[in-house]
Amino acid sequence: MASDLVSVLTAHHGRFQPVIPFNLSAGGVVTFDFSVESRDFAQIDINDVAGFTERLFVRIADAELPVGIGRYNEDRMIYPHSPLFDGETERRSVHLGIDLFVMEGTEVMAPLPARVHSVADNTGLGNYGPTVILEHELEGIRFWTLYGHLGRHSVVRLEMGQPLEAGEEFAEVGDLSENGSWPPHLHFQIMADLCGHSGDFPGVAAPSSRDHWLEICPDPNLILGIPNL
Secondary structure (H helix, E strand, O other): OHHHHHHHHHHOOOOOOOOOOOOHHHOOEEEEOOEOOOOOOOOOOOOOHHHHHHHHHHHHHHOOOOEEEEOOOOEEOOOOOOHHHOOOOOOOOEEOOEEEEOOOOOEEEOOOOEEEEEEEEEOOOOOOEEEEEEEEEEOOEEEEEEEEOEOHHHOOOOOOOOEEOOOOEEEEEOOOOOOOOOOOEEEEEEEOOOOOOOOOOOOEEOHHHHHHHHHHOOOOHHHHOOOOO
16 A cells, blocks of 8 residues: 555655765755746746756756755646657646756665666657666565666666665666756656556656556655655
8 A cells, every 4th residue: 555655654754865965855955846837947948958958957056056856746837848748638747756957977876775676768758768666675565666867878787686775876867868858867756556567657647647646656755855845
């Protein structure tokens, strides 16, 4: 049950290792608003990836903070550029993970002991690019974490079933040429059920099925521990 997973993760608050080499629990982040109501990015051309990237990282640099955040459970305006998010009756737009905007090449680490469940290169505009899913068990509850938009060269050494220690580096953040044409960032997501997926999992849901997918994918901040998010 996802509620059991939430309870266990809540009970272990503050005990997880960081997924990137920054102390997110100290609150040193810039939080972006990509919602449909946002005025910050209403005029941005999402197809101009270089311009979008520059705008995000200028905001991060101006704040003199190392990480930008894209929020969980946010109904976003940044997906119309790719047919990947089309549906038969509505577009997918609700974000199921947390985005950590950092420079390409930034190390990605396991937040708790894990084994590599699957690795895939999900190519195509708007997709994850190189993706890793880790499997965990905590107090007898099995769950998974997904890491999307990675560097292609950094995941080739990973093998299915490979064990990882908490805090162990296993990948790096990729650049826009390999990460689905997005500004460099890590998409981090928790899944209580893989629903038969391997190497991939929906990271964006249709608004009408929002509650269903949020039940399967609880708030990643249960692990990240970013204050006031």
